[in-house]
Amino acid sequence: MKIRMTTPLLVTISLLAAAFSTGSPVFLAASLLLIGLMGSSVLGVWLAARSLTISGGLEDHTVNRGEDVTLDITVRHRGFIPIAPLALEMTATPDLPEQTLHVDASPGHDARVTLPFHASHVGVSAPGVKAVTVSDLFGFVSVRKTPQLRGGELLVLPLPFEVEGLYYAAGDSDAETMARATEDITSPADVRTYQQGDAMKKIHWKLSMRKQELLVRRFEEPVLPDALVLMDCSAPPGQSSPEAEADLRDALLETTASVMQQAMATDHAARIPLYGEHPMELEKAMGLPMILESLARVDFTASDRFERVLLLEMRRMRKVGCTVIIAARLNSRMVDVMMGMRRMGPYVRLYLVTHTPEDDQFMAMISKLQFAGVEVCYVKPVAL
Numbered sequence: 001m002k003i004r005m006t007t008p009l010l011v012t013i014s015l016l017a018a019a020f021s022t023g024s025p026v027f028l029a030a031s032l033l034l035i036g037l038m039g040s041s042v043l044g045v046w047l048a049a050r051s052l053t054i055s056g057g058l059e060d061h062t063v064n065r066g067e068d069v070t071l072d073i074t075v076r077h078r079g080f081i082p083i084a085p086l087a088l089e090m091t092a093t094p095d096l097p098e099q100t101l102h103v104d105a106s107p108g109h110d111a112r113v114t115l116p117f118h119a120s121h122v123g124v125s126a127p128g129v130k131a132v133t134v135s136d137l138f139g140f141v142s143v144r145k146t147p148q149l150r151g152g153e154l155l156v157l158p159l160p161f162e163v164e165g166l167y168y169a170a171g172d173s174d175a176e177t178m179a180r181a182t183e184d185i186t187s188p189a190d191v192r193t194y195q196q197g198d199a200m201k202k203i204h205w206k207l208s209m210r211k212q213e214l215l216v217r218r219f220e221e222p223v224l225p226d227a228l229v230l231m232d233c234s235a236p237p238g239q240s241s242p243e244a245e246a247d248l249r250d251a252l253l254e255t256t257a258s259v260m261q262q263a264m265a266t267d268h269a270a271r272i273p274l275y276g277e278h279p280m281e282l283e284k285a286m287g288l289p290m291i292l293e294s295l296a297r298v299d300f301t302a303s304d305r306f307e308r309v310l311l312l313e314m315r316r317m318r319k320v321g322c323t324v325i326i327a328a329r330l331n332s333r334m335v336d337v338m339m340g341m342r343r344m345g346p347y348v349r350l351y352l353v354t355h356t357p358e359d360d361q362f363m364a365m366i367s368k369l370q371f372a373g374v375e376v377c378y379v380k381p382v383a384l
Contacts, residue, residue: 225321
């Protein structure tokens with residue numbers, strides 16, 4: 001509670017002194033009036049702050065980037081002495097900074113506030129009332145109170161877009177892998193009775209002679225190669241404005257979501273290792289909704305340089321048929337590692353997220369990658 005009564009107290013004391021020294025009822029009445037105003041101010045603010053309630057919340061707690069969201073707030077207090085409009089300190093929203101709203105809440109009546117905003121960036125936020133300041137009409141007393149009810153968590157999901165289908169290393173397409181596994185007579189899993197139409201080379205002749213019936217080998221189910229998606233989870237390169245930096249992060253997340261959405265249409269497994277303060281690995285089996293939610297919570301706090309992450313992930317290349325790299329930066333070290341990945345067998349695709357795809361600083365490195373067989377795609381961030 002803040003009490004600013006130094007000036008009115010000095011005035012009151014002066015008026016009382018003048019009243020007692022001169023015997024004037026005018027000075028006495030004025031001093032008593034000031035005392036009444038100060039007392040009512042303290043009482044009014046105390047009653048309003050003690051009975052203050054805030055209710056309401058977000059219309060939706062999970063939305064896609066680019067959608068509109070509404071925050072509804074209802075304020076009520078049971079004080080009977082008029083007070084100044086309440087000052088609601090609002091937390092930041094996806095498109096608005098912290099702000100203060102003034103609401104005229106009459107005693108015993110609900111004051112409703114509807115705050116629409118645009119979910120312009122992917123991420124997690126908590127729009128709501130951060131604090132409420134209750135003041136009297138004369139500015140003598142104010143109380144800052146933290147409400148018990150907040151708006152709740154708002155999760156803005158990345159918005160996938162169409163990307164070209166993933167390619168796998170030569171000989172690792174679905175049909176070729178199935179055929180190779182079916183004809184691989186070196187790894188039988190079991191045997192069964194011969195059926196008309198079975199290939200002669202599948203017959204287990206030694207066992208058939210022993211059992212006095214034709215038996216054919218059953219082979220292990222083919223294991224399709226994985227798709228490995230690597231996103232740079234470190235802070236993206238600085239841009240000309242905070243809005244451009246946010247658009248860059250959105251593009252990184254939405255490109256990753258788009259690749260995973262495309263992988264959902266195939267029989268290949270796909271996974272995304274996410275580095276940062278809370279590292280985790282997402283897998284295609286989790287389903288697209290959970291993957292989108294996890295991507296929306298990425299905070300780009302990874303401390304390792306992305307080229308180091310690429311080096312660490314090279315240990316998986318023997319079991320990977322396709323590697324997709326999504327980054328907002330490109331340097332010679334990254335180029336060398338990606339070329340090394342391609343030489344190890346898997347198909348490699350780079351999505352370079354940048355506001356300036358025509359920048360000359362990328363041209364030589366991109367030509368080097370393309371010459372080594374690495375596919376390079378540009379993604380330009382788009383504001384919604």
